[in-house]
Amino acid sequence: MIKDLFIAFFRSGILGFGGGPSAIPLVHREVVITYKWMTDEEFSDVLALANALPGPINTKMAGYIGWRVHGFLGMISALVATVIPTVVLMIVFLTILTTHKDKPWVEGMTNAVVPVVGVLMGILTWDFIVKSKDTLGWKWTVIIVIASLIILELLGIHPAIVIVTLLCVALLSGGKKRKARGEN
Structure with a gap:
């Protein structure tokens, strides 16, 4: 169970480039569809609560879901799995971006993230509206x-x-x- 928590949140953390909002549909897929730890309604409640609290949404959701699934160790596992990809990728990407900040491909890559996050949030919103x-x-x-x-x-x-x-x-x-x- 702890291994599954780590894998689920590591996968969503490593693939959710662009910040917390881009990872929400990935967390939803892992928690509701793949592992069935929650229903859509329970996940939407967790998402609403996480949005209302200050701080990064991924860590708040990982902490609560990990706690709910496997207590304190589950919470630690989910939090570590969520944070490690971000830390490693930030170090790698910032090193690359700083080295090549004047290149046009860096600007294009940065501009391409915004519509992707918009589409992912739109899909999640539509799913919640349909299920409501x-x-x-x-x-x-x-x-x-x-x-x-x-x-x-x-x-x-x-x-x-x-x-x-x-x-x-x-x-x-x-x-x-x-x-x-x-x-x-």
Whole structure:
């Protein structure tokens, strides 16, 4: 189990070039699809919580998922697997980029990363929207997406505030539904 945690987070760490957002779909694939440690809903909850907290998203997700799957040793394994590829690649890439910073291929490589991250985040977002029809329904999903876009883009509210607000609403409405069904 610890070996699987290390492999899953090492793979997503080494292939997720471009920062945390580019690795999220890779972590999702490892955690939900390959090893089935979580459902899509559980992963989206972890992602929302990790987005609301300060710091790199990969390490927050790795730490929590590792802890949940195999306790303290799982957390350490997932964190080390997440950080090592980044440290090694940063040293290698920064050495190369510093040596060749005036070359056009370096500028082209740097500019090529932005659309790739955008596409990966778009795919992950679309997957969550499609799957939300089973829990929220299309009407509420569309309302939340449009309201979030307005709040984030037009009003300039920080994303953490939107995420925490949505988490509170989900917790409060989930509690009401459980009480209505007679659960505690």
